[in-house]
Amino acid sequence: MQEPKKIDSRLSEIMVCGRSLGAFYNDIERFHGFVSPGLVLGGFMVDWAQELMRPDVEADAVVETCHCLPDAVQIFTPCTVGNGWLKVLDWDKFALTLYDKRNLAGYRVWLDLKKAHLFQKIYDWYMRRIPKKDLPLEVLLGEILNARRSVLSCCAVRVTRPFGRKHKKNIKICSGCGEAYPASQGTQCNTCRGEGYYRFQEDFCPEQSGQ
Ligand SMILES: [Zn+2]
Numbered sequence: 001m002q003e004p005k006k007i008d009s010r011l012s013e014i015m016v017c018g019r020s021l022g023a024f025y026n027d028i029e030r031f032h033g034f035v036s037p038g039l040v041l042g043g044f045m046v047d048w049a050q051e052l053m054r055p056d057v058e059a060d061a062v063v064e065t066c067h068c069l070p071d072a073v074q075i076f077t078p079c080t081v082g083n084g085w086l087k088v089l090d091w092d093k094f095a096l097t098l099y100d101k102r103n104l105a106g107y108r109v110w111l112d113l114k115k116a117h118l119f120q121k122i123y124d125w126y127m128r129r130i131p132k133k134d135l136p137l138e139v140l141l142g143e144i145l146n147a148r149r150s151v152l153s154c155c156a157v158r159v160t161r162p163f164g165r166k167h168k169k170n171i172k173i174c175s176g177c178g179e180a181y182p183a184s185q186g187t188q189c190n191t192c193r194g195e196g197y198y199r200f201q202e203d204f205c206p207e208q209s210g211q
Contacts, residue, residue, distance in 0.1 A: 011145055016047045017076040021145075031075045032068075037125060037140050042072025042096070044148050045109040049098040050077070052107045052154070060101045061086045062163065064093040064110075072096070087163040094126065097157060104159040112153035119147045 014021045028039050053059050061079040063069040063086065070081065070088050073096060079085035085101075099106025116123040121143040124130040144151075170183040176192030186193060 014145065014148075016043050017050065027075050028071075032071050035137075035141065036068055037137070037144055038068030038094070039072050039075075040141060040144050041094075041111065041122075041151075042069045043076060044144075045069070045096055045111075045152060046072050046076045046098070048149055048152060048154055049096065049107045049109050052156075053098055053100070057100045058102075059085075059098040059106065060163065062089065062097045062099075062159070063087075064089045064091045064095040066090050067092070069094065069096055097159065099157070099159045106157055106159065107154055108157045109152055109154045111151060115153065116147075116151045119143055119151055122147060122151055 011021050016024045019027065024043060025035050025040075028035050028043070032039055050059075059077065059079070061073045061077060063073055066088055070086065073086050074080045077086075077098070081088060093110070095108060095110035097106050097108040111126060113123065113126075116126065121130075121135060121140055125135055125140055168182070171180050172183045173179070174181050174189040174192055176188045179189060181189035190196065191198075
């Protein structure tokens with residue numbers, strides 16, 4: 001068990017996602033590699049949405065950016081990309097929604113730039129108006145801890161678009177590579193049709209070179 005991070009005593013009463021601030025930081029670092037400002041802010045967003053949901057509700061999640069926020073949901077809720085309860089939209093909006101998977105009612109929380117104007121460092125960081133080197137991480141994190149929900153807005157929503165998990169479709173065996181692939185990709189898999197993202201390196205490919 002890792003020692004909780006040392007936290008300024010003025011901040012020791014902060015609870016977020018059911019954790020002390022030290023445990024919150026530790027969980028972020030363990031999962032994400034470092035304590036990123038987006039993830040700290042994201043934790044406060046999840047915290048707010050969770051507080052509004054009834055505790056017995058099984059919530060699904062949608063996040064509207066690929067940056068940081070998906071990890072906030074994956075650390076602090078049971079929703080992950082892998083179990084299909086978290087949907088990630090690549091829209092680059094700093095917003096997330098938790099909703100009841102049965103009646104689709106939930107809450108959307110977002111970084112509200114009108115409010116962030118009162119916390120200039122957060123505004124400048126998010127809008128990339130200041131070089132990273134001029135805004136030390138500790139300073140930015142301090143501002144985020146000062147602000148917490150003060151830079152966020154929240155609204156009840158009903159999800160209007162089904163995000164049900166896609167079931168696996170028909171599977172074929174690719175005549176090019178011999179791997180299983182969805183038949184919907186065509187006569188061969190995407191890679192063998194030239195849409196792959198890699199090529200084999202001859203210097204280490206013992207199985208392939210034997211063919
Ligand atoms: Zn193939």
